Amino acid sequence: MKIDPIHQFNIEPLFTIGHIGNQTIAFTNSSLYMFLTVALISVLMLGSGRQLIPGRFQSMAEITYEFVASTIRSTAGAEGMRFFPLIFTLFMFICVSNLVGIIPYTFTVSSHIIVTAALALLVFFTVIVYGFYKNGLKFFKIFVPSGVPIYILPLVVFIEVFSFLLRPVSHSVRLFANMLAGHIALKVFAGFVAMLGVSLGAVGWIGGVMPLALTVALTALELLVAFLQAYVFAILTCIYLNDAIHPGH
C-alpha cells in the first residue's frame, strides 16, 4: 500500500477549451472547483430570500455581510467601504473554496501558489493604482515615515520600498502554505491508519484508533484554519488598501 500525500494536489485536465500558441488551455479540476465555489456562494447570497424576519439561510447571508463590513470599517475606515465588493468576493471565495477542500476526495483551489499569487497581485496592483489615482504623487509618502532623522532617511526609504514589494509574496505564501501543509498533514495521519492495519493485522487496526483520533482532531483544526486564513487574507487586504486611502502621516 503506497501513501502519496501530494497526489491530492494534482491538476488534471478535464477537457480542452482551446490553444494559445503551443499551450493547451484546458478546463481542469481546479477550474471545476472554482466554478463550484462561485456557484455555492451564489446560492447562499442570491437564494437566501428577502424576508423581514430572516430564516436560517438568510441570517447566514446577512451575518457574512455584516462580518466583512465591520472588518473593513474597523481597519480601513468608512472610506474603505467602496472596496467592499472586492474584499467580500475575496473573503467568500477563499473561505468557501477552503471549506469545500476539507471534504474528502475534493480539490483545494488555494493549495496552489499560482491561485493565491494571482489574488495577492490583484490586491497589490489595486493598491498601487488606487493610491496614485486618489493621492497622485503624495502616495510616495507611504515610503517616508515621519520623524526619521535625515541622515538615515535614504536607508529607511529603501527598506520601506522593499517591505512594500514583499507584501504580495507574504500575502500569497501565507494562504498557500497553510492550506498545503494542513492537507498534507491530514493525509499523512489518515494514511497511518491504513498502514498500521494492513501491516499488523488485527493489532494494527486497534492501534490505528490513535492516528484516526488525531485525524478527526486535525480536521477540526483545518476547519478553523480554512476560515482563519480567509479572514487573515481579507484583513490584510483592508490594511493594504488603508495605505492607499490614507498614505503617510
Added chain:
Amino acid sequence: MARGFRLSSELIAGVVVGAVIGWGFDRLLSTSPFGLIVFFLLGFVAGVVNVVRSAGVAPDRR
C-alpha cells in the same frame, strides 16, 4: 499556529525576495556577488521590519 505561520511567512518572504532580487541584479549587471549580499541583507531587514510590524510590538506608522 496561524500567528506563527503569519510571522514566519513574513520573514521568509523577505529573505527569499531579497535573495531573488539580488541574484537578478547580479545577472543583469554582472556585479556578482555584491548585489546578492546587499539585497539579501536588505531583504532580511525588511522581513524583520514586517514581522515586528505585524506582531504589533512597535508602534505602527499607520
